[in-house]
Amino acid sequence: MKENESAFLGKTVGNCTIEKVIGRGGMSTVYLAQQQRPARLVAIKILRSEAEGEETADFLARFQREADIIARLEHVHIIPIYAYGEGEGYAYLVMPYVSGGSLSGLLGRQGKLEMHQALGFMMQAASALDYAHQQHVIHRDLKPSNFLLYPDGRLLLADFGIARLVDDRAEDEHNATLTSQGTILGTPAYMAPELLRGEEIDARVDIYALGVIFYQMLSGSVPFKGDNHYAVVDKHLYEPFPALYGVNPEVPLAVDAVLARATAKSREERYETAGAFVKALQDAIYTSEAVTEMKAVVSGVLPTLPASFAGIELVQRSAPYAMPAPAGYLQTPQQPYPPPQSVTAQPPYPTPANQAYWQATPQDGMPVQGSWPQQPIYPQQKQERAWPLVLKALPSLALLAAIIFISLQVMGAFAQKSQGNTGQSGNQQQGNVLVATTTPASQATTVPTAAPTDTPTSTPTPTPIPTQTPVQKAHVVVQSYYDQLNQRDYQGAYNQLSPNFQNSLSYDRFSSGYSKVHHQDITFLSETPNGDGTVTEAVHLVVQEENDQGVVQTHEQNWTGIIIQQSDGSWKIDSAKFS
Numbered sequence: 001m002k003e004n005e006s007a008f009l010g011k012t013v014g015n016c017t018i019e020k021v022i023g024r025g026g027m028s029t030v031y032l033a034q035q036q037r038p039a040r041l042v043a044i045k046i047l048r049s050e051a052e053g054e055e056t057a058d059f060l061a062r063f064q065r066e067a068d069i070i071a072r073l074e075h076v077h078i079i080p081i082y083a084y085g086e087g088e089g090y091a092y093l094v095m096p097y098v099s100g101g102s103l104s105g106l107l108g109r110q111g112k113l114e115m116h117q118a119l120g121f122m123m124q125a126a127s128a129l130d131y132a133h134q135q136h137v138i139h140r141d142l143k144p145s146n147f148l149l150y151p152d153g154r155l156l157l158a159d160f161g162i163a164r165l166v167d168d169r170a171e172d173e174h175n176a177t178l179t180s181q182g183t184i185l186g187t188p189a190y191m192a193p194e195l196l197r198g199e200e201i202d203a204r205v206d207i208y209a210l211g212v213i214f215y216q217m218l219s220g221s222v223p224f225k226g227d228n229h230y231a232v233v234d235k236h237l238y239e240p241f242p243a244l245y246g247v248n249p250e251v252p253l254a255v256d257a258v259l260a261r262a263t264a265k266s267r268e269e270r271y272e273t274a275g276a277f278v279k280a281l282q283d284a285i286y287t288s289e290a291v292t293e294m295k296a297v298v299s300g301v302l303p304t305l306p307a308s309f310a311g312i313e314l315v316q317r318s319a320p321y322a323m324p325a326p327a328g329y330l331q332t333p334q335q336p337y338p339p340p341q342s343v344t345a346q347p348p349y350p351t352p353a354n355q356a357y358w359q360a361t362p363q364d365g366m367p368v369q370g371s372w373p374q375q376p377i378y379p380q381q382k383q384e385r386a387w388p389l390v391l392k393a394l395p396s397l398a399l400l401a402a403i404i405f406i407s408l409q410v411m412g413a414f415a416q417k418s419q420g421n422t423g424q425s426g427n428q429q430q431g432n433v434l435v436a437t438t439t440p441a442s443q444a445t446t447v448p449t450a451a452p453t454d455t456p457t458s459t460p461t462p463t464p465i466p467t468q469t470p471v472q473k474a475h476v477v478v479q480s481y482y483d484q485l486n487q488r489d490y491q492g493a494y495n496q497l498s499p500n501f502q503n504s505l506s507y508d509r510f511s512s513g514y515s516k517v518h519h520q521d522i523t524f525l526s527e528t529p530n531g532d533g534t535v536t537e538a539v540h541l542v543v544q545e546e547n548d549q550g551v552v553q554t555h556e557q558n559w560t561g562i563i564i565q566q567s568d569g570s571w572k573i574d575s576a577k578f579s
Helices: 053-072 103-110 115-134 169-180 204-219 229-238 253-262 274-301 394-418 470-486 490-494 499-504 507-513
Strands: 016-024 028-035 040-047 083-087 090-096 147-149 155-157 426-430 433-437 517-529 535-546 552-565 571-578
Touching: 016 040, 040 053, 053 090, 103 147, 103 204, 115 155, 115 204, 115 274, 115 517, 204 253, 204 274, 253 274, 470 490, 470 517, 470 535, 470 552, 470 571, 490 507, 499 571
Parallel strands: none
Antiparallel strands: 016 028, 028 040, 040 090, 083 090, 147 155, 426 433, 517 535, 535 552, 552 571
């Protein structure tokens, strides 16, 4: 432990007694401390005074600026600050202490995450980022260690130490000076090409970094590695973004297509907002799951197919498919890129009260901050525009269409063959779906045809149609429940409760309990299938409620419900509790 770090142990800073070191940054140390009043555990980030002269003044200015930026951001997934102060030779921030660790720690323990778990974190991160971008704040240093996790799964975005305010001319001039000196602020493994080049930036540098983090969550590793920072920078600038399917075959190809757009070398090709990126991921994942269910249904109806059928070779992919990446940069100079577009405003996100938690940023993976050896700044590069993503997806779409077409043809062939067995089976076409059925010979009837033969027919049995998974159905129930509450459709919301739940809660009591609630913003925290067939849904609520004096106030709470399937096949909320 460094001498100046240990000097704070046991000391009182502000009204907090410091207990131990829990993290270190480039020029700061984070301590666990006990606040005297109100009595609680907190995290204190103290700026170390190791540098001298202008460098110390620069770090202090950035530290003060971080406090100002966090103070203006009020969101359920962004960590707040309790206090800022300065002492003799140091400055400090008091923040909540998060006991659940960070996303970096979770990845260190698990290696990689399950796809729906990663998607849940992405939804929360996108909500925080779009809100920050609406407030004209660009984070610039997104990485797993800057996403803190509450034990119930809630995610908090932290560490705005090098965040940038849009249209901050003083900051632009300062960054231009650092770039000209060969200094890069940020973590190269997650930095967008334009940020590495020292060009003007917009919110899409955070979209790029979020794409890198999603890749890491599903693969267990960052996409680009190297022996040094220069090697990593070079790969971000010139190498195609690798496909997730190559390292995790469980990831649908459609997800790779979405990720390729989010991490395009040219920011103009990326998604405009984090919310649009995550919405595309959701669509790709759920659509791929529906297709998988369709294939399972087809495989359950059809017999095992030979390697060659009707002269058509059935080819199975045996090697990972390399998803085409956006076009890279050719190494020929051109004119600088035009100024970036302004941050696009998005629909408002929940406004939380200051209830959050803090965990120190670990030492590993801290931003690279210092002077690199003098060398020319990376030149402007000529870019060849990538093909539209829809064209890239054509091979996958063609393959899917071929599978469905062949399946239908095989079903038809077997159905026609079964017609020869009079009194044993029949088949009939309803709409566009061919179904096979079986009837006793005594019930068979004939249908006139061009040939002088009789064709037995029978009452058809519908082919099973793929449905949503229990988790998806439970998600829809909870989302619909809160939508109806927000629309003051209390009867509709009450109908989402199971008969068992309604027996313990009358409608009058239910509706009166929400009579003063104006609106509830909902964030899904976790969705867990249980062994008994039920699903546990956990959500975070930001509630706008009118008090007895008629003043609308905002507060937060968590809701956990058990969703169960009814005898008629519908899904209902069987129990719920607030915390």
